[in-house]
Amino acid sequence: MGPLLQQLTRRKPVTTMAHETGADTGHGQLARSIGLFQLSMIGIGATIGTGIFFVLSQAVPVAGPAVIWSFVIAGVVAGLTAVCYAELASAVPVSGSSYSYAYATMGELVAMGVAACLLLEYGVSSAAVAVGWSEYLNQLLDNVFGVRIPEALSKSPEAGGWVNLSAVVLVLLCAVLLVRGTSESARVNAVMVVTKVGVLVMFVVLGVLGWDSDNLTPFAPFGLAGVTSAAGIIFFSYIGLDAVSTAGEEVRNPRRTMPLAILIALVAVTTVYLAVAVVAVAAQPAERFEDQEAGLATILQDVVGATWPGSVLAAGAVISIFSVTLVTMYGQTRILFAMGRDGMLPPMFAKVHPRTLTPVANTIVVAVVVGLLAGLLPINFLAEMTSIGTLVAFLVVSIGVIVLRRTAPDLPRGFRVPGYPVTPILSILGCLWIITSLRGVTIVAFVVWVAVAMAFYFAYGIRHSRLGRTAPTAEGAGADPDGTGPR
Template identity: 45%
Template sequence: MANWRIKSLDSILATAEKKALTRSLGAFQLTMLGIGGIIGTGIFVLTAEAAQVAGPAMLISFVLAAVVCGLAALCYAELASMVPVSGSAYTYSYATFGEILAWVVGWALVLEYAVAASAVAVGWSGYAVGVLQNFAGIELPQALVNGPYAGGLINLPAVLIAVAVTALLVVGTKESATVNAVLVVVKVLALTAFVVLAVPAAQSDNFVPFMPLGAGSAVAAASIIFFAFVGFDAVSTAAEETKDPQRNIPIGLIASLVICTAFYLLVGVGVIGSYGAQPMIDAVTGTAPFPGSPEMAALCAAAEGAKPVVCSNEALAHVLREIGYPGIGNVLGLAAGFALPSVVLMMMFAQTRVFFVMSRDGLLPKGLSKIHPKFKTPHIVTMVTGAAVTVAAAFFPVGQLASVSNGGTLCAFFFVALAIMALRRSNPDRKRSFRTPAVWLVAPLAAAGCLLLFGFLSWVAQAVFFGWAAIGLVFYFLYGRSRSNVAMGLDEVNELDPNIPPQGVPPLPGIHTPGGKDA
């Protein structure tokens, strides 16, 4: 197994202890971070995308995606409590399967977080455009609010928010942790208002036909709506900043997922029951175009009367306006406009943490994790991430971005499920303050669920995933394989290269330590 270059858990834990971040986060903060990462474009925007793929059967999609994420969360909870270090699935894979598979997982996490941030930026753009139109009467040119996929040139609002969040992460602000908590409350209140108004207005006729495109469509929609649950795993990337991680990490993971699942099902019932969510069908071909395609854009442009929910870029606000609550719909759009940037921030933050740990292990150039002398943030990797997020948000549709991001996420979740089974065999006596119940049932089901959803991703998303993985492997064999700490015999803590950058960066700019100074 030496050829696999497995890094021992003892070495990983000791390295993290020596070069650790300040532990300042409790269970409540982690739950808020988890909810802040989960509730975002997925529910505010992708509800319309899922409706186009499955119609009312998207309720089954929510359940299926939640089950797969719940199974993966149970696996994450045990691993994060047993190995409370940064790096998430990348670190777990390094300790279990070795360096090359750890690289594949880490590279997939980069795809997950960066593309997810782009998708959220595009989702924010739809709500921002709606707010400007309904509050200020300003209607931006279509060429500047849509990418080429919808007949436009560039999604300028998505570009602006991506640049703004990048600047925030580079500079850092003392208030950002508090702002994140406030925005979580705003998002929860917005969804609560929608549920209170839309669910009582539900009519049974709107649920018929329940599966207009067949049973397979519900699984296909689940592969898209899965994005709505992504974000809880970002909690585990903050393990080194968590007080009593053996207790608080599992609480943060599971509590945030349970709370968000309950909201999502209620929101789905409200959208379908109060307004309807039947897919648009091309009269010529008799098929339902894929969301974000030019064919779908043409059908929506030709639609007469009230705009179907599947054509809306601000689905929840649109539904409230159409069922008689235009003022509250506008306020919900405004709330989404204020709140969604926090998800962009969380996703970009999570990627910098994965990059940071990979750089510490020598698999990426150490310069990527260089700390800014004034702002004390990893400014280089943040700017690189921000540039990639900005370009993707400028030109690609939210549905395709979400599907591509899901490919990276499902890869990471799959290896987490395998890792927990492997560690139960190889390290049966290691302390586990949280043990996954029925692990030999839960973990295989989690792995199988990930494979199922990956199989229903669009061919574009699958092609991007495998292409990205191939690029990553080329980079690994040209650079990381010969320069990693393990390859250079620096696996032990007392032999670590002193030039490896210390992890002196707070989990979010301005998290305060008990002593009153910024971490």
């Protein structure tokens, strides 16, 4: 194996990761204070609100009422991948999500590619969620005060406005909170989850009063192609499930707790999504979903004949989506921090403020990029870009399960994928199937983004990698014994 190939495929030993973070010793840099309930709430809370409140307006015009099957397909693929995440989370119980998993199983080059996917996933989803927040904020202001933010300041240029100012403001507010070091406690997060689920249950209970079977025909006007295309858009709504794996260094008994939390979050989220989708398409003709702002609130208002249910749901969505934006921006800043700690990014990304102990530079960079995306791009393009980044990251996790089973068969695992190796193979095929259904422009934009990340890696990361300075071989041989790297 040539020196360059050795560099590209060098893997960070799981034992080194565990020692760095205290995963095995229990004496990591972060306090292990999160239990199963709190971690499950993080998964549910980070997922619900990223899409279900507004994704139907993008997916129903593509699939018709058969969008129900699109949710099923996206949920099945997410489920297959979730069990793969569960195994890797129990085997490699550290922060960094699929970036860390790829580094441990497939090497540095693949890890850099996965990092690009994660940054795309969290960054673009933050922007997409902010755009959705803007729609529900307008709905709430209209219902309660009879005023609306002018279209010029609430829509992207492509949608007929100048800039989505309210979305930008949300991003800035989240950035201020992150810089100040403010974080939601597990109790507050649980309250937020109850709020999210509560308003969606209210939608199902009241929305079913408007059930009209005629709205379900024709059921699949655009055929299987429409159903799979919509599944690619809807997959955006499942991105929060991997948020559980970013908390690996703060979880008690992570080898058991993390896989259980992932599975609990998957079941809860899929159940809520399917109930909302079925009621929504039965309560309103498919053609009315197209470009419908704050769609769920509008449906409730039409069904009940009053504005109060829509106002309650819009208020719940505003609160819910605000918290999700904060979490996704937080996740992105921490991924940048992990990469900076590994030497894959400049040292500034690994620095924290001495008083607030937050990565201020990371937060500023994330806020600027997310703010520009949220202010200038339409939500459908942002949702698709998020989906492809998520799908590729999920794809790598599924491959990682197979690789780690072969390279480290005796590694302790708190959870094992059922039906191995069929399950991870089905997960890989499912991800590829949805990726091929996305628009060509989305795939091209993704390839360009990854190419830029690879160019940066060859220009900077390959020379500054801490693993490269301590473990020059693909297997990590020669790593410093305490796993902390050079001082």
